[in-house]
Amino acid sequence: MVHRSKAWIVAGMLLGAACTGHAQALVTQQPLRWNADALGNHRYLVRVDAPATAVRVVIPWRRRDAHPENVAIIITAPDGSVVSNVRRGTIDQASGELVFKAAQAGTYAVYYQPYVNKGRSNYPTVTYAEPKDTADAAWAGTVGDASHWSRLPQARVLGYEAVDDFDAYTPMERTATPAEVQAVLAKHAADALLLFPETRANPIRMFDALPESWAKRGPGGTFSESAQRGEYLSFQLGAWAPRAAVGNVRVSFGDLRADDGSTIPSNALTCFNLGGTGYDGKPFTARVDVAAGRIQALWIGLDVPASATPGVYRGTVTVSADGVASQSIPLAITVGEGVAVAHGDDDPSRLTRLRWLNSTLAQDDSVVKPLLPIAVNGQTLGILGREIKLDASGLPAQITSHFDERMTGISKQGKALLVAPMQLIVEDDAGKHVLGTARMPQIQVDGPGKVHWQVAAAAGALQGKVNASLEADGTMVYGIALTATKDVALRDIRLSIPMQQDAARYQLGLGRQGDRAPDDFNWKWQVKNNQDGAWIGSVNAGLEFHLRDENYRRPLNTNFYQQQPLRMPVSWDNGGQGGIHLRNEDKDYLAEAYSGPRQMKAGDTLHYDLVMRVTPFKTIDPAKHFSERFFHKYGDLDAIKADGANVVNIHHATPINPWINYPFLEPAAMRAYIDAAHQRGMRVKIYDTVREVSDRAPELPMLESLGHEVISAGKGGGFSWLQEHLDGDYIAAWHVPENRDAAIINAGQSRWHNYYIEGLDWLARNVGFDGLYLDDVAYDRTTMKRVRKVLQAHRPDPLIDLHSASQYNPRDGYINSALLYMELFPYIDRLWFGEEFDYEKTSPTYWLTEISGIPYGLMGEMLQNDGNPWRGMLFGMTNRLGWSAGSDPRGLWKLWDAFGIEQAEMIGWWVHDTPVKTNRDDVLVTSYVRKGSKTLIAIASWAPQKVDVTLVVDWKALGLSPARATLTAQAVNGFQPQASFKAGDAIPVEPGKGWLIVVE
Incomplete structure (x- = not known):
């Protein structure tokens, strides 16, 4: 992206x-009604009945932006020209007083949020234009001061318009005036928390201002709504803390009962803001606090049973908080005769899909193709093409890969990754202690795709609890908690991964791009880098590992890492003393993660968590x-x-x-x-x-109500719609100017x-x-x-x-x-x-x-x-x-088809017995072999200059005779000219280029 x-x-x-x-x-x-980039997204139309040197108008805009006095206003005349002679009077959130020269009778447009759009088109930087005095001094003098403006001819307000329907402010974004707010507060002088029930049709969009409609109708009252049988009905309670913060808001429900005795049980209702089921399938609860002056939208879902008898179901929803008396809102839900299709999900605007937030669909331990169920044989765990044998510590004693070098098959003969078991080592003044126990771990099967085990072990003065699992894809997750049994000074806690040198051929990660595994390399933790592990391996056998602790949170990525970076694991990082050391040793390749010296008090616990994956995951x-x-x-x-x-x-x-x-x-x-x-x-x-999610998602206001569970915290800004309709605490993301689609960044989990x-x-x-x-x-x-x-x-x-x-x-x-x-x-x-x-x-x-x-x-x-x-x-x-x-690629596609590449075996240059090579290390060959028929030879050069190469061919492996073989390069536009060669010929290769040659 x-x-x-x-x-x-x-x-x-x-x-x-x-x-x-x-x-x-x-x-x-x-089409837009006007050029928004020049005039902004919002305007009021006003009518002037006759030309005048100056007319006055008061625009009742009820704005949600906090400082309208700092935003420019543009007035256009009936002929579309910009009126320069304009003076501003009282400008606040409630209204704006303007005086302007009306050279023509007719309809004038008052654009009240013009903006300047800068930055990249897909990452715009929108700022709102500041007021400028464009009035002619002589004209301004004739108008006089604001105390005389009420005597001027009055323009008539016709109404509000937006550049399109989507950009329009909703009724829930029209703010109450200060007088209206005070009237509400006067009627509820003793109430710390005021509740406003609201339908799903009017999502709460302002969290720092009271909507006009709420101020006029007041808090409380019965919430009434209609639903079909089987529909998932969403609605809201707006909780306003007008005077002081209110903590630990709670919501409870009673059964809903109809006059005939039919019941919808209370467990059919849920408040999404107070918790649910996480992305990982685990239930969680959330605390909701309402800051002083703020509004918290509490979104509630009712799962209406398909079997419900039609009628009016009555009940209550009760809201309480610390130090605040409970309040109940009566509910009156009319269940109709019809039955909702798919709970109503086919119409996203009905917000029935909010129940999806707590879904556990596909949250199980089954296996997907081509992975295989885990085979448990004592302490040896078999998965597709790989085996992991556990040590008494619960860590791997050996990892074996059965993938062949060509990566197209799995063989009985395995390739071992380790030369010795992995170890978690604790070093103190008394010496080196390896985390371990005398008992081998007992494997528990969770399902075809997952097993787990636990180990209680010790290492010197530390007691260890190891909770680990393996899944069918090759992922091992370790939660390792080390608790001090006494005060202890530690020299180091480190993880040792001793690998076979032949297996540890390549390495990527830790600030290194993919290359040969280094002979000696030391890495240190830095929050500015999204680095907590590496991959080390060969083509058909490798190990990925990441070091974490109990506070791990997935960082943001793709442009946004620095706004939610990696949390440094307290255990492994140890205040910057930890790191990873990679080095070649006499008989092995050692990856060692160390954390350095530290003091632990009796009872202190550190979490040395670890995630590992055994590669490859499958054949190609x-x-x-x-x-x-x-x-x-x-x-x-x-x-x-x-x-x-x-x-x-x-x-x-x-x-x-x-x-x-x-x-x-x-x-x-x-x-x-x-x-x-x-x-x-x-x-x-x-x-x-x-x-990221589009601003077109109907659920977006509801997601805002969840704080930063879904929407990442940020500095706001971005495209105008985001600034005008969101609360400001978000990260602006991709924008498509052609259809004015703007997005914000979601949290990683x-x-x-x-x-x-x-x-x-x-x-x-x-x-x-x-x-x-x-x-x-x-x-x-x-x-x-x-x-x-x-x-x-x-x-x-x-x-x-x-x-x-x-x-x-x-x-x-x-x-x-x-x-x-x-x-x-x-x-x-x-x-x-x-x-x-x-x-x-x-x-x-x-x-x-x-x-x-x-x-x-x-x-x-x-x-x-x-x-x-x-x-x-x-x-x-x-x-x-x-x-x-x-x-x-059409030319190459045609060549593939003419050759029959789908019937060929691909043998890469990395395979030790590849049947075709060149006489140079910097010109490589991959062969596509149709044995006994023909072979497609792909040649590519990394030589710095044009070179002549000769092919080193295992003719028997190709099933071809060198005496009878022809080597032909088919002409492919932009790739290669037509050419013919004989076995043993020198083939010219341009730097950075190569050939596709058919041998038959």
């Missing part, structure tokens, strides 16, 4: 942009990869199919998916497009990432992920999409597993591809994209790495570990500057059709 390229707008055809970050397209919209499937041809753009399906593509990625900002990460508002159009694709044998994937999972299930059932295009997502493995489960429940082979711009920069905390997202890799199908990835000045090992995905069981494609097609073919990578004018 972060480093986006140009958007390409195809006028008239409404073809979405092929921008990997956020595509832009000309989405069909009703080159045949499937090459058969899926991506068109990364919305467009005409027949034209796309004619170009050879069969998978279409649909961004947001397109006619069928207009709003970022809210793909629910054009379901009929989306369904029609997807159905048409299926009729043509094509598949359609949509953009939906959850990292929240109940919005539950909503997201339910939303994907709804889309799968209602629009029939085939998968997801993920663009720098913010969620973790827990949510990713659920995504895969939901999609596989509806599609036998759903497609999920992940794009990332390079995160290796100061803005993103120098995190490797592969490492950032590795936890998601078991559940996705393809990578697209990405903007700002360097395909020219980086090494083959960088390509292998950072870009290709192959050591983790994935394949991918290139993006930045259309990639390097010669080097890309060493890894089975091309670019995508539709991305840009230069992004055209």
Whole structure:
């Protein structure tokens, strides 16, 4: 997402942009009433009956912005010209007094929030224009001072207008006047908390000002609403603390009863603000406090049973708080004869989907393809292609990979990662103590996809409790609590991971991009860097590890890391004394995480938590990869199919998916497009990432009421809609100027992920999409597993591809994209790495570990500057059709098809017995072998100059005769000319380029 390229707008055809970050397209919209960038989004129309030197008007705007006196006002005449002779009188939130010259009779427009739009078009910086005196001095003199203005001709206020319906202020954003507020307070002088019931049709949008409607009707009263049987009914209570803060607000419910005795039990009601079910499936509670002068929206849901007898159900909702008397609001819910379809979820504006926030859909320990159930054999745990044998400490004693080097198969012969068991070592004045116990851990099975174990161990003066689990994808999670049994001075607490040197060939993370594992490297904790671990391994065997404690919170990513950075783990960081040391030793490669000296008091506990993942996660499937041809753009399906593509990625900002990460508002159009694709044998994937959410989401005001559970804290700003309709504490995100779609950043872990999972299930059932295009997502493995489960429940082979711009920069905390997202890799199908990835000045090992995905069981494609097609073919990578004018893989697709690449075995340059090599280390070869028939040789150079190379061929492995073999390079536009060679010929290779040669 972060480093986006140009958007390409195809006028008239409404073809979405092929921008990997956020595509832009000309989405069909009703035209704006006026140029908002020049005049702002809001105006009042006033009528002047006759020309006059000066007329007066008082605009009853009831504004929610705190300081209207600091914002300019623009008045335009009936002919559209700007009136320069204007004077301002009393300007406050309630109203604005203006005097202006009316050279014409007719309707004048008063624009009262004009803004200046600067910054990038997709990250605008909107500031509101300051007042300027444009009046002619002579004219101003004739008007006199404000005390005489009431004698002037009075313009008549006709009414309020917004630039479009979406930008309009709602009735809930019209503030009460100070007099109206005082009248309410006078009637309720003894009340510390005033309650205002409100329907879902009028979401509470102001948290620091009383709405006009509330002031006029007053607090309390019966809440009345209608619902269908089976509908999920959402409503609100506004809790206002007008004089002093109110703490620990609580809500309780009584049963709802109808006159005939029918009952809706109290447990059918819930208050979302007070807790629910977290993204991880665990229940939680939340404390709600209301600051002095603030309004807290309490959102309540009622699950009306489908079996409910029609009638009026009455009950109460009771609100209490510390030191505040309880108050009850009567409820009168009329349940109609009709039965709601899908609880009412098909209409997002009804806010029935709020119940999705507490969903546990796909929150289980089942296994998704191609992963296998965990096999438990004593202390040895078998998963797809890997085995983990546990030591008495609960840590791995050995990890074995059975993936072959080609990454296309799993063999009986395993490759060991460790030379000795992992150890957690405590060192004090008495010496070195290894955390351990005499008893082996007992494995408990939670389900096919998860097991766990516990160990009570000791290390010197520290008692250890180890709670650990393994999941079918290869993820091991350790919660290790070390408690001092007495006061103790520690020299160090460290984790030792002794790896086989042959397994520890490559390393990425800790501020290093993918390369050969360093001989000696030391790393220290820094909050400015999103770094807490590394991956070390070879293509077919590796280990990812991360160091954490009990306070871990997922940082923000993609442009926003510094606004919610990594929390330094108190245990591992130890005030900057901790770090990680990587080094080659005589017989092994040692990764050692240390924390340094410290004092612990008796009873003190430190959490040395650890997350590890064993790679690869699965085999690669080159045949499937090459058969899926991506068109990364919305467009005409027949034209796309004619170009050879069969998978279409649909961004947001397109006619069928207009709003970022809210793909629910054009379901009929989306369904029609997807159905048409299926009729043509094509598949359609949509953009939906959850990292940010569009301002078009009807749930947004409710999400604001949850504080920062869902919406990340920030400095506000951004596009005008956000500043005018949100409370100011948010991070402004992506904006599409063509359809005025603005987004804000979500928290990395929240109940919005539950909503997201339910939303994907709804889309799968209602629009029939085939998968997801993920663009720098913010969620973790827990949510990713659920995504895969939901999609596989509806599609036998759903497609999920992940794009990332390079995160290796100061803005993103120098995190490797592969490492950032590795936890998601078991559940996705393809990578697209990405903007700002360097395909020219980086090494083959960088390509292998950072870009290709192959050591983790994935394949991918290139993006930045259309990639390097010669080097890309060493890894089975091309670019995508539709991305840009230069992004055209059709020539390579045709060559693949002519050769029959889907029937070939891909043997990468990294395989020790690869059948084709060159005589140079800086010119590499990957072979696509159809044994006994023909072989496609992909050659790519990292040599600094043009070189001649000869091929070193194992003809027997190819099943070909060198005497009879022909070597032919088919002409491919922009890639290579037609050429023929003989076995043993010198082949010229340009720097940074290469060849595709068919040997047959």
